Amino acid sequence: MLIDESKCIGCGNCLDYCPMNAIALDGDVAKIDQAECVECSVCLRAQCCPTDAFYRPPLSYPRTLAWFFSDPASTHPSTEIPGRGTEEMKTNEITGRFPPGYAGIAIELGRPGIGTRFREVEKVARAMAEFGVEFEAQNPVTALMTDPKTGALPSEIHDLKVLSAIVEFAVELPLVPRILERLQELAPAIKTVFSVDLAVRCREDGSSPVEGMSLPFSLSLNGKTNVGLGRPRHN
Amino acid sequence: MTHTLHRQGTVKSLARNYTVLAIPARGFNSQGSGAKLQTIKEIFFKHNPVNFGDIKRGNMYNPGRDYVIADTEDGTVVHAVYRDEKTLVEVLRDLKEADTGISIVVSGLFDRVNESCRNAGLTRHTIEYSLGVHGARKLLPEKPILEISTMCGHGMVSFNLIRRLVREIENGRRTAEEAGQELARQCLCGVFNPQRAAEILSQLA
Numbered sequence: 001m002l003i004d005e006s007k008c009i010g011c012g013n014c015l016d017y018c019p020m021n022a023i024a025l026d027g028d029v030a031k032i033d034q035a036e037c038v039e040c041s042v043c044l045r046a047q048c049c050p051t052d053a054f055y056r057p058p059l060s061y062p063r064t065l066a067w068f069f070s071d072p073a074s075t076h077p078s079t080e081i082p083g084r085g086t087e088e089m090k091t092n093e094i095t096g097r098f099p100p101g102y103a104g105i106a107i108e109l110g111r112p113g114i115g116t117r118f119r120e121v122e123k124v125a126r127a128m129a130e131f132g133v134e135f136e137a138q139n140p141v142t143a144l145m146t147d148p149k150t151g152a153l154p155s156e157i158h159d160l161k162v163l164s165a166i167v168e169f170a171v172e173l174p175l176v177p178r179i180l181e182r183l184q185e186l187a188p189a190i191k192t193v194f195s196v197d198l199a200v201r202c203r204e205d206g207s208s209p210v211e212g213m214s215l216p217f218s219l220s221l222n223g224k225t226n227v228g229l230g231r232p233r234h235n
Numbered sequence: 236m237t238h239t240l241h242r243q244g245t246v247k248s249l250a251r252n253y254t255v256l257a258i259p260a261r262g263f264n265s266q267g268s269g270a271k272l273q274t275i276k277e278i279f280f281k282h283n284p285v286n287f288g289d290i291k292r293g294n295m296y297n298p299g300r301d302y303v304i305a306d307t308e309d310g311t312v313v314h315a316v317y318r319d320e321k322t323l324v325e326v327l328r329d330l331k332e333a334d335t336g337i338s339i340v341v342s343g344l345f346d347r348v349n350e351s352c353r354n355a356g357l358t359r360h361t362i363e364y365s366l367g368v369h370g371a372r373k374l375l376p377e378k379p380i381l382e383i384s385t386m387c388g389h390g391m392v393s394f395n396l397i398r399r400l401v402r403e404i405e406n407g408r409r410t411a412e413e414a415g416q417e418l419a420r421q422c423l424c425g426v427f428n429p430q431r432a433a434e435i436l437s438q439l440a
Contacts, residue, residue, distance in 0.1 A: 113394055
């Protein structure tokens with residue numbers, strides 16, 4: 001994102017709208033730090049500029065990745081799904097992505113509200129690859145991997161900042177505690193925050209197969225519930 | 236796309252926050268889903284949500300409810316936010332009766348959502364837990380700021396904007412309700428609860 005300096009009146013109204021704190025006044029105009037801007041489009045959509053000075057120039061790779069991973073209005077070509085993630089558990093009754101006995105794990109780097117460089121995403125992906133996990137094929141981070149067996153990402157994007165990026169895979173339930181222990185061990189080496197989630201298929205009576213399981217992280221009291229109305233139903 | 240997960244707050248506050256979303260499954264029922272999603276939007280709207288939206292058209296505060304409800308594309312994701320379980324049960328019953336075949340996901344306290352499902356004649360299929368925030372937690376702001384900002388899982392609501400709105404409430408430039416709506420404008424999908432935000436902002440100001 002850029003600011004047309006000929007239009008900017010230096011009022012500073014836009015500064016607080018930027019989730020990455022990337023806008024600052026430089027003399028009597030506002031400027032965007034391009035190393036911190038993640039192309040999320042919040043400044044554009046907020047209509048916070050009285051002179052409409054924000055504009056997005058045509059983007060080229062790897063800058064396009066920042067947009068795909070940061071602006072939920074963009075649709076990543078590898079997923080064809082709006083936003084930076086996948087359908088994961090939301091359509092599980094149709095896709096059967098997480099069958100009984102399996103868990104979906106997603107590790108979202110940069111969330112909440114801090115952002116991440118792909119270097120941090122790769123650290124987590126490489127650690128998870130040690131377990132031989134198969135990364136979610138429809139996830140845009142997986143699509144970027146140069147080697148999904150190792151979790152390696154292209155070196156030219158290591159310093160690129162995005163609002164968040166998700167490392168995602170499914171594993172058999174008994175492996176979940178070991179994966180989470182590895183994440184706990186890795187946490188001090190990660191230079192941003194990351195949010196972790198765990199998705200599971202309920203039993204026939206709707207109960208959870210992981211309640212009461214000994215895990216290094218606590219299960220939240222709130223979360224997402226797929227109520228099973230999707231059709232055609234996965235057998 | 237876990238944009239309604241990882242919400243933070245007290246049980247009392249979270250008990251007044253239920254987000255319902257409808258999403259088609261790519262390669263299964265996405266083609267031709269626009270009309271079904273439009274039906275779902277109308278059900279959502281009928282039950283007076285405090286916010287609703289369409290990821291491809293915005294939310295009821297930006298650009299506004301008429302634009303959001305006017306049209307629905309195939310493959311989009313639609314959302315609505317409610318404040319109580321009674322309304323949630325009514326919405327779920329209507330969605331069950333409409334039988335569109337589009338997947339429905341509810342975000343909220345598990346025990347209350349589970350009970351609401353049962354009251355609507357549904358059995359939950361799959362659940363997703365948050366296992367918390369880890370790593371460089373020292374970068375995070377104070378807890379009430381997080382309770383507000385995490386209502387937009389795509390991270391569109393900046394910490395600094397929340398702090399500024401607290402100052403504006405203190406200075407009498409905005410009411411807490413107006414500030415809650417200004418924050419809701421930033422959350423493209425319409426999953427942000429402006430009334431819950433106003434309650435937290437009032438405590439901060």
